Amino acid sequence: xxxxxxxLSPRSLADELQQRGFTSRQAEAFLSVLRTADVLDRxxxxxxxxxGLTPTQYNVLRILRGAGADGRMMHEIGERLxxxxxxxxxxxxxxxxxxxxxxxxxxDDRRCVKAFITPEGRALVDRLDAPIHExxxxxxxxxxxxxxxxxxxxxxxxxxxxxGVVSR
Numbered sequence: 345x346x347x348x349x350x351x352l353s354p355r356s357l358a359d360e361l362q363q364r365g366f367t368s369r370q371a372e373a374f375l376s377v378l379r380t381a382d383v384l385d386r387x388x389x390x391x392x393x394x395x396g397l398t399p400t401q402y403n404v405l406r407i408l409r410g411a412g413a414d415g416r417m418m419h420e421i422g423e424r425l426x427x428x429x430x431x432x433x434x435x436x437x438x439x440x441x442x443x444x445x446x447x448x449x450x451x452d453d454r455r456c457v458k459a460f461i462t463p464e465g466r467a468l469v470d471r472l473d474a475p476i477h478e479x480x481x482x483x484x485x486x487x488x489x490x491x492x493x494x495x496x497x498x499x500x501x502x503x504x505x506x507x508g509v510v511s512r
Contacts, residue, residue: 377502384483385427391479395472400429401439402476405469408445408461415448415460444468 357376358365366372388399397405407416407424416424422432429435436459439445444465450456461469484492 377499387479387483388476391475392472395468396442397468397472400425400427400435401444402469402472403427404435404439404459405444405461405465408459409466409469411461413460415458418447418457418459421459439465 357372357379360379361375366375385399388402392399392402403426404421407421418432418436421436422429425432436445436447440447442464443462445459445461447457447459450458487495
């Protein structure tokens, strides 16, 4: 699947969903955000698939790369994920089997587990920096810097407005 085939066409959302209209502007905005998130997620998945990663696994590698030698507690990884995953342990199990990360129990509290990126995981996420940057450029190529900033701010206000309505 090419990046071009996943990017939204300029059709209206009503046309894309083959629907006559929406009950409100808010309903249209809500569905538009969901639809756009789905398209962006599929775009990321297509770019990561040749490397054997899902977007969530890539997110874990970025979190651990950012943590450096200190690693991250498992619950911290779950809190930092862009998309909520109810089973971080199983996700990390699969990544550990591939040699992308390692886990250690804390000596002073054996119930606590920290994850650390391995050199193999670091090399993979480093190799993906440029292609993911290109994906970001392609996704927002038709928006100017001001529009991108306005979009970021508007989406931030939406997240603030609904914070607490849905607990992670």
